[in-house]
Amino acid sequence: MTVTLADVAARARVSPATVSRVLNGNYPVAASTRERVLRAVDDLDYVLNGPASSLAAATSDLVGILVNDIADPFFGIMAGAAQTEIGGPGDGSGRAGGEKLAVVCNTGGSPERELTYLTLLQRQRAAAVVLTGGAVEDPAHQAAVSAKLAKLADAGTRVVLCGRPPLPDGEAVVAALAFDNRGGGRRLTEHLLSLGHRRIGYVAGPLERTTTRHRLEGHREAMRAAGLVGDEERLTVHGPYDRRSGYDATLELLRREPEVTAVVAANDTVALGASAAIRDRGLRIPEDISVAGFDDLPFSVDAVPALTTVRLPLFEAGARAGRLAMGKETPPPGGIATIAAELMVRGSTAPPRV
Amino acid sequence: MTVTLADVAARARVSPATVSRVLNGNYPVAASTRERVLRAVDDLDYVLNGPASSLAAATSDLVGILVNDIADPFFGIMAGAAQTEIGGPGDGSGRAGGEKLAVVCNTGGSPERELTYLTLLQRQRAAAVVLTGGAVEDPAHQAAVSAKLAKLADAGTRVVLCGRPPLPDGEAVVAALAFDNRGGGRRLTEHLLSLGHRRIGYVAGPLERTTTRHRLEGHREAMRAAGLVGDEERLTVHGPYDRRSGYDATLELLRREPEVTAVVAANDTVALGASAAIRDRGLRIPEDISVAGFDDLPFSVDAVPALTTVRLPLFEAGARAGRLAMGKETPPPGGIATIAAELMVRGSTAPPRV
DNA sequence: TCTCGGATAGAAAGCGCTTGCTACAGCTGT
DNA sequence: ACAGCTGTAGCAAGCGCTTTCTATCCGAGA
Numbered sequence A, B: 001m002t003v004t005l006a007d008v009a010a011r012a013r014v015s016p017a018t019v020s021r022v023l024n025g026n027y028p029v030a031a032s033t034r035e036r037v038l039r040a041v042d043d044l045d046y047v048l049n050g051p052a053s054s055l056a057a058a059t060s061d062l063v064g065i066l067v068n069d070i071a072d073p074f075f076g077i078m079a080g081a082a083q084t085e086i087g088g089p090g091d092g093s094g095r096a097g098g099e100k101l102a103v104v105c106n107t108g109g110s111p112e113r114e115l116t117y118l119t120l121l122q123r124q125r126a127a128a129v130v131l132t133g134g135a136v137e138d139p140a141h142q143a144a145v146s147a148k149l150a151k152l153a154d155a156g157t158r159v160v161l162c163g164r165p166p167l168p169d170g171e172a173v174v175a176a177l178a179f180d181n182r183g184g185g186r187r188l189t190e191h192l193l194s195l196g197h198r199r200i201g202y203v204a205g206p207l208e209r210t211t212t213r214h215r216l217e218g219h220r221e222a223m224r225a226a227g228l229v230g231d232e233e234r235l236t237v238h239g240p241y242d243r244r245s246g247y248d249a250t251l252e253l254l255r256r257e258p259e260v261t262a263v264v265a266a267n268d269t270v271a272l273g274a275s276a277a278i279r280d281r282g283l284r285i286p287e288d289i290s291v292a293g294f295d296d297l298p299f300s301v302d303a304v305p306a307l308t309t310v311r312l313p314l315f316e317a318g319a320r321a322g323r324l325a326m327g328k329e330t331p332p333p334g335g336i337a338t339i340a341a342e343l344m345v346r347g348s349t350a351p352p353r354v
Numbered sequence C: 001t002c003t004c005g006g007a008t009a010g011a012a013a014g015c016g017c018t019t020g021c022t023a024c025a026g027c028t029g030t
Numbered sequence D: 001a002c003a004g005c006t007g008t009a010g011c012a013a014g015c016g017c018t019t020t021c022t023a024t025c026c027g028a029g030a
Helices: A005-012 A016-024 A031-044 A050-057 A073-086 A111-123 A139-154 A181-195 A210-225 A243-256 A268-280 A298-302 A314-326 B005-012 B016-024 B031-044 B050-057 B073-086 B111-123 B139-154 B181-195 B210-225 B243-256 B268-280 B298-302 B314-326
Strands: A062-067 A101-106 A128-132 A158-162 A175-179 A200-204 A236-238 A262-265 A290-292 A309-311 A336-339 A342-344 B062-067 B101-106 B128-132 B158-162 B175-179 B200-204 B236-238 B262-265 B290-292 B309-311 B336-339 B342-344
Touching: A005 A016, A005 A031, A016 A031, A050 B050, A050 B111, A062 A073, A062 A111, A073 A101, A073 A128, A073 A314, A073 B073, A073 B101, A101 A111, A101 B073, A101 B111, A111 A139, A111 B050, A111 B101, A128 A314, A139 A158, A158 A314, A175 A314, A181 A200, A181 A210, A181 A262, A181 A290, A181 A309, A181 A342, A200 A210, A200 A243, A200 A268, A236 A243, A243 A262, A243 A268, A243 B298, A262 A268, A268 A290, A268 A298, A268 B298, A298 B243, A298 B268, B005 B016, B005 B031, B016 B031, B062 B073, B062 B111, B073 B101, B073 B128, B073 B314, B101 B111, B111 B139, B128 B314, B139 B158, B158 B314, B175 B314, B181 B200, B181 B210, B181 B262, B181 B290, B181 B309, B181 B342, B200 B210, B200 B243, B200 B268, B236 B243, B243 B262, B243 B268, B262 B268, B268 B290, B268 B298
Parallel strands: A062 A101, A062 A128, A128 A158, A158 A175, A175 A336, A200 A236, A200 A262, A262 A290, B062 B101, B062 B128, B128 B158, B158 B175, B175 B336, B200 B236, B200 B262, B262 B290
Antiparallel strands: A101 B101, A309 A342, B309 B342
16 A cells, blocks of 8 residues: 555665654765665655654644635735745755645634634644734634644744734744834825825724724824824724725715715725725726725736835745744844835825815 | 643543544544543643544545645635635534645645645645646646646545646546636637727736646637737737736737737736736727736726626635535536636727727 | 774654454343 | 343554664774
């Protein structure tokens, strides 16, 4: 049936121990012996039994990357970058060793699924786990996640957060890379204010998520600094991070306050939906209404007009998270790094009509 | 240290065998005993050792989903849908059992990485593997993949292809869901021809990929049927499936043949780049040049003007692939199903100027 | 020539779980 | 009252690999 280490050993006329050592390259083996073993491996088309190996060695080469929505490039870009660094196959390096199996797990934004995936990864004795994207703010869930991560950590799993705020008690985590969502949100709205906008609608993400909250807080900070208070609730509509939601929410916004001169969206995808809604209402962008997004996903520059947004270095952050997970990079001081968000002013924002 | 089955058994005052059976629910256990065991599991915060379990049971709950580019929603959507069906956590069903760990592996379109991931999954004794997206057409690689899949298959792994043409010798595979790229490509170009276009440029995907070839063949079929031959090479530019490539290739196309009245892109992302290039040349869409894409990704309807494209039911196909991988759905006759591609006519195509 | 130490290879004891088989109740039917 | 069930639980043998400890072989130093 399946070829085992013993079969290889027999064919190479050595002991199983020797084959194992050749394969792991962590023990001196005479060149001639190694050669013989390698040939046998080849001849028999031998493939190591992962579970057996993990069991005996008490380690595994699985690395999990958790994302909220795999169909969203926001996560795809980070996950892809991380996976590249984690190496999976062909990281060019010498030989085996770095051969980690980087896998991405799609939680769909559901807390339960997030937890279950963590358990599954714990089962597999994952070498590392990278959590991407904003966290759900339910205290019970946060506690559960923290507890889980702590358990993972002291089972030897390296935990890295990417684009997610640090844990209350950061102990369990190798590093946390947090995006400056609040600062980005603030600068974006400041930009709009400086253009002369005063009635600014905000299409927010789902409630109870750190990303949503931070971006919104940045926005309100700027509004408040400009002395614009009182209308927060009326000019904010919440919804999921998708196009449809942006469309619907913007329609609602226009209903509540026909005089808005600018709409800020929770992210670029939502901004796309918002733009569509504005156009369907017969309004022009940016002449009648300015629109702004967040993230600077690849398609944003191709919107017409090109979308003003806040650029997050998703690829770089993902790659860095990958390296941290692999221990290829030393964690930032305190284990926490804030990733800057850069305002990208493009054609979708302009001064309001007078 | 870590809690083992034996610890749980001791605490519940039963044998390890019983604990195992309670956990797996595949053997009658008296309700009272089960209760006691479950409590012990809870008290001790026990987590099954995956590798040990897989080793002993000679199976694993890993399901691999291979994608070419995780940052591309084309793959993200399919992968997400598949993962949903595979259940991973919380598929709502009764209890454990369907608890598979669906993981997506990003090959980056590299044949070697594809192969390495397959080996890694083979190592892990994956329960199933779903390969998505077009295949590389290098014969050596195809042979290698086929061989690998055969090996996986007779190690008990269920192999499903999604959006990828069937293997030459389909034996190894549970099912192959192939997109009708050729038919879609043909209908798209027929649409353009029927509008009156004659000089149609084609921005193709990378060489040596089935998807690229099939879509291009469909296009040329239509052209030929309209009696338009001879200019194929000049009016075709190849490049990767990304925006940048679409931009550059379109510029090149306009250089080669300033009189093109329509540009067909290999996919929607490329079409976005093409549109940008056309605009940067000071031309209008669709008045001066029509543009069409392929896939109908979510953002395509939001392009301005909305993009004419070919809709591929990515979500449905991914979900079906997931179900097939789990054995929740019976394979199509012959193991092969062709997924229809539907022409979506929108604002980016119009009759050429006279 | 004899001893010692370095370099390799082998023996064997697990790693933590699953599962075929056996053991033992408590019933039923005769 | 006894054989024969059915329903539960335990025993123990692995699953295929890693790794510690031990054995061996050689050349080198004395």
